[in-house]
Amino acid sequence: xxxRIEDYALIGDLQTAALVGRxxxxxxxxxxxxxxxxxxAALLGDSGQGHWSLAPKxxxxxxxxxxxxxxxxLETRFEVSSGAVVIVDFMPPRGRSSDxxxxxxGERGVVEMCTELIIRFGYGATIPWVxxxxxxxxxxxxxxxxxxxxxxxxxxxxxxxxVADFTIHAxxxxxxxxxxxxxxxxxxxAPDVPRALSETEQFWREWIAKGNQSACRPLAVRRxxxxxxxxxxxxxxxxxxxxxxxxxxEMGGTRNWDYRLCWLRDATxxxxxxxxxGYFEEADAWRAWxxxxxxxxxxxxxxxxxxxGERRLTEWEVTWLPGYEGSRPVRVGNDAHAQMQLDVFxxxxxxxxxxxxxxxxxxxxxxxxxxxxxxxxxxxxxxPDYGIWEMRSKPRHFTYSKIMSWVAFDRGIKDAERYSLNGxxxxxxxxxxxxxxxxxxxxxxxxxxxxxxxxxxxQPDASLLLIPQLGFLPATDARVxxxxxxxxxxxxxxGFVHRYDTAATDDGLPPGEGTxxxxxxWLADAYVMTGRIEQARxxxxxxxxxxxxxxxxxxxxxxxxxxxxxxFPQGFSHLSLIGTALNLEHASKPAxxxxxxxxxxxx
Numbered sequence: 001x002x003x004r005i006e007d008y009a010l011i012g013d014l015q016t017a018a019l020v021g022r023x024x025x026x027x028x029x030x031x032x033x034x035x036x037x038x039x040x041a042a043l044l045g046d047s048g049q050g051h052w053s054l055a056p057k058x059x060x061x062x063x064x065x066x067x068x069x070x071x072x073x074l075e076t077r078f079e080v081s082s083g084a085v086v087i088v089d090f091m092p093p094r095g096r097s098s099d100x101x102x103x104x105x106g107e108r109g110v111v112e113m114c115t116e117l118i119i120r121f122g123y124g125a126t127i128p129w130v131x132x133x134x135x136x137x138x139x140x141x142x143x144x145x146x147x148x149x150x151x152x153x154x155x156x157x158x159x160x161x162x163v164a165d166f167t168i169h170a171x172x173x174x175x176x177x178x179x180x181x182x183x184x185x186x187x188x189x190a191p192d193v194p195r196a197l198s199e200t201e202q203f204w205r206e207w208i209a210k211g212n213q214s215a216c217r218p219l220a221v222r223r224x225x226x227x228x229x230x231x232x233x234x235x236x237x238x239x240x241x242x243x244x245x246x247x248x249x250e251m252g253g254t255r256n257w258d259y260r261l262c263w264l265r266d267a268t269x270x271x272x273x274x275x276x277x278g279y280f281e282e283a284d285a286w287r288a289w290x291x292x293x294x295x296x297x298x299x300x301x302x303x304x305x306x307x308x309g310e311r312r313l314t315e316w317e318v319t320w321l322p323g324y325e326g327s328r329p330v331r332v333g334n335d336a337h338a339q340m341q342l343d344v345f346x347x348x349x350x351x352x353x354x355x356x357x358x359x360x361x362x363x364x365x366x367x368x369x370x371x372x373x374x375x376x377x378x379x380x381x382x383x384p385d386y387g388i389w390e391m392r393s394k395p396r397h398f399t400y401s402k403i404m405s406w407v408a409f410d411r412g413i414k415d416a417e418r419y420s421l422n423g424x425x426x427x428x429x430x431x432x433x434x435x436x437x438x439x440x441x442x443x444x445x446x447x448x449x450x451x452x453x454x455x456x457x458x459q460p461d462a463s464l465l466l467i468p469q470l471g472f473l474p475a476t477d478a479r480v481x482x483x484x485x486x487x488x489x490x491x492x493x494x495g496f497v498h499r500y501d502t503a504a505t506d507d508g509l510p511p512g513e514g515t516x517x518x519x520x521x522w523l524a525d526a527y528v529m530t531g532r533i534e535q536a537r538x539x540x541x542x543x544x545x546x547x548x549x550x551x552x553x554x555x556x557x558x559x560x561x562x563x564x565x566x567x568f569p570q571g572f573s574h575l576s577l578i579g580t581a582l583n584l585e586h587a588s589k590p591a592x593x594x595x596x597x598x599x600x601x602x603x
Contacts, residue, residue: 002027002043002324005247005564006548009065009074010227013091013098014234017243019043019568020074020089022063022549024055031145031180032098034233034240034307035260039147041124044246044321044330047116049124054087054102054176056080057112057165067550070222071204072230073197074550083109085168092196093203094234097188101196102176106168113168115153115176118161121145123318123332130159138162139187146183150190151176212278220544221581223551224574225277228270231571237285238293238307239267242555242567246318248327249513249556249566256327258334259555259567261313263304264290264344265388266572268351273575275358276582284360290348291369298376303341303390304334313337339386340395345377346404346411346470353411356419367421374412374423378431381405387454388463389499392508397455399443400463403472406435410471436472444479450486451479453500460486461500462519465526475529484526494559495542496520514556514565517546521576528583536587540580553577 003021008028011018016036018029028043030036038044042051055061058080065076073090084107091100104113119128119140128142138149140159149155153164153174166174181188207229208222232239242259249255267286274283293309294301302311315335323330352370381402384395409432416423442455453461464483468475491498496515503511520543527536546557548564553573555566 002046005324005554005566005568006552008548008552008568009067009089009550010230010243010552010569011072011074011089011091011100012230012243013094014230014232015094016091016098017230018091018100019244020076022065022076023053024076024078024087025051025053026089026100027051028244029100030243030260031147034231034243037121038123039119039121039145041120041321042118043244044318044324045124046322047118048120049321050118050120052100052115052117052178054104054115055113056085057114058082065550067223067226068201069205070208070226071201072226073201073204077107078111079108080111083107083111083168083170085111085113088197090197090200092191092200097191098180099191099196100178101191101193102178103193103197104168104174104176106170106172108170110170111168112165113174114163114165115155116161116163117149117155117178119147123321123330125320127159130157130162133187137187141183144183146181146185146187148179148181148187149176150179210279210281217585218544218581220547220551221277221578223547224553224577225273225279227552227569227574228273228571228578229279229282231270231569232282232285233307236308237282237287237289238262238305238309239270239286239289239571240307241266241572242570244567245332246327246330247324247554247565247567250327251325251558251561251563251565252327253510253512254327254329255509255513256323256329256331257336257567258315258331259570260307261304261334261337262289262293262307262309264294265303265341265347266575268347269575269579270571271351272354273578275354277578280358280360283355283358287352287355287360287366290351291366294348294369298372299380301344301373301376302337303339303344304337311337336386336390336392339390340380340383341387341390342377342381342383342385342398342401343388343404345373345381346407349373349408349411353415356415367415370412370415371423374408374428377405377408378427381431381435389507391505393506397442398461399439399451399454400461400466402435402439402443403467403470406432406439406472407470409435439472440479448486449479449482451483453505459501459504460490462487462491462497462516462522463499465497465519465522468529469525475526475531481530484523484530487523491519492523495539496557496559497523514558516556517543517553517570517573518555518576521573521580524580525583528580528587533584533587536580537584540584543577543580 008019029040041049061078128140245258246256315333318330321330387398497519552569554564554568555570
């Protein structure tokens with residue numbers, strides 16, 4: 001049976017990632033890229049769709065696990081009555097080949113172990129041909145894909161699966177190396193495991209040490225930064241939203257989406273998180289990716305791209321997979337890539353603005369792109385769109401989309417003024433004022449004393465918690481305070497925040513989903529900005545308890561069942577955690593030290 005979402009840990013090589021369960025089973029892996037077809041797809045079906053289990057035969061084993069400090073190296077300790085073993089799982093940062101390395105070490109006594117390896121290319125559909133090509137070396141190949149297993153364990157089996165039973169005594173080790181390569185190439189050389197482990201540990205510790213260090217920063221921030229780095233495709237700089245597809249936002253529901261893509265919104269906020277934490281190299285790589293991905297006419301801007309900037313992200317259903325706990329359909333690709341979402345203009349403009357403020361090298365092409373985006377936005381900002389939540393109903397005039405259109409012109413004006421850049425400033429200033437006036441007139445419901453989700457609506461939306469952080473209105477404005485109160489009243493359930501009321505809003509899908517973890521962090525940010533520091537800190541600490549035992553967060557959480565929901569681990573949740581932690585750190589400083597400092601998700 002597939003594990004709970006929160007029972008998984010992440011390992012990766014900066015080009016793809018795998019999910020390892022507490023039970024020692026790798027149930028999800030796409031090779032060779034984050035968005036490639038899965039060769040382990042048990043997460044969305046059963047073991048027959050591909051998995052790799054490695055654990056004691058005794059199913060009653062007690063399990064404890066952790067990441068080695070400041071790394072993506074996973075250590076899982078299994079203890080049974082006869083002894084204890086530790087399994088170290090990791091993927092070295094990608095070199096010539098991509099490897100999963102699993103090392104079983106006897107810690108105490110004697111432990112009977114077993115492993116089962118089932119490789120299924122094409123999301124569980126394709127059974128490879130398995131051959132033994134050397135002592136302790138097996139090759140599984142089908143079409144363009146090939147994996148090589150190297151181990152001293154006594155593997156046996158055939159195309160359907162390979163298994164091994166073996167005994168580990170204290171002080172002994174058994175190694176497993178699974179390597180991916182295109183099937184038309186020669187078999188890659190095996191990595192030296194001790195050296196690979198040492199270099200992987202060094203890589204992650206040196207990376208985390210590059211950032212701004214602060215004694216008051218919780219370990220959760222460091223883990224979140226490592227997770228965001230693990231979701232970055234190193235060769236291109238693209239940042240995916242999550243390494244999984246179709247983990248449900250409601251168990252048994254249909255809100256199941258492919259997140260193995262680069263959303264401009266998510267990646268932009270990740271860039272800001274990296275910059276605020278001192279990781280400018282990653283921010284610069286993302287900006288270079290952005291300029292390549294969206295090059296061309298601004299009217300062709302998409303809200304998401306493939307990891308290398310691909311534009312064709314056609315959505316289709318994997319009909320042979322039953323879905324996580326029966327949650328159908330399983331989707332690959334995402335039709336929302338063709339939606340118009342006006343807020344993306346604001347997020348991109350803000351990210352480029354923050355890059356300049358942060359000292360990233362500027363390029364003439366970057367300002368030309370910004371001018372092109374604003375020129376196009378000037379002609380479309382009054383149109384309805386699908387909004388930040390990518391609703392699959394008819395487009396409408398979403399308040400957050402209009403506010404982010406205001407942000408786009410505001411940041412363009414600031415860049416032009418501060419850095420003496422050429423642009424039609426009078427036009428931009430007039431549009432900025434026009435948008436602000438329209439939002440305040442058409443998006444504020446005076447009877448309910450709150451900004452609402454869209455023009456004419458009576459429902460609030462959690463995205464409106466960001467109004468003061470974006471600089472649209474000050475945190476002390478009565479309309480901002482009223483909006484926060486309305487969200488607390490209608491979207492705050494069991495202490496956590498929903499994006500919006502799916503029962504009262506036509507979003508083109510059946511109602512029902514968990515609370516959105518990022519939105520709860522946004523409420524904590526709003527508390528900070530309105531001076532409710534203790535409430536902010538209490539909510540932040542409560543949100544940290546949602547992390548699993550190795551510090552990872554999904555997209556959503558169900559307080560009733562105490563289960564994580566949605567794709568996992570979710571970059572949006574982790575970057576929101578970082579933002580709130582930095583805001584609280586900022587608020588804890590003396591007033592004279594806070595002067596001029598930045599605060600919030602975007603600013």
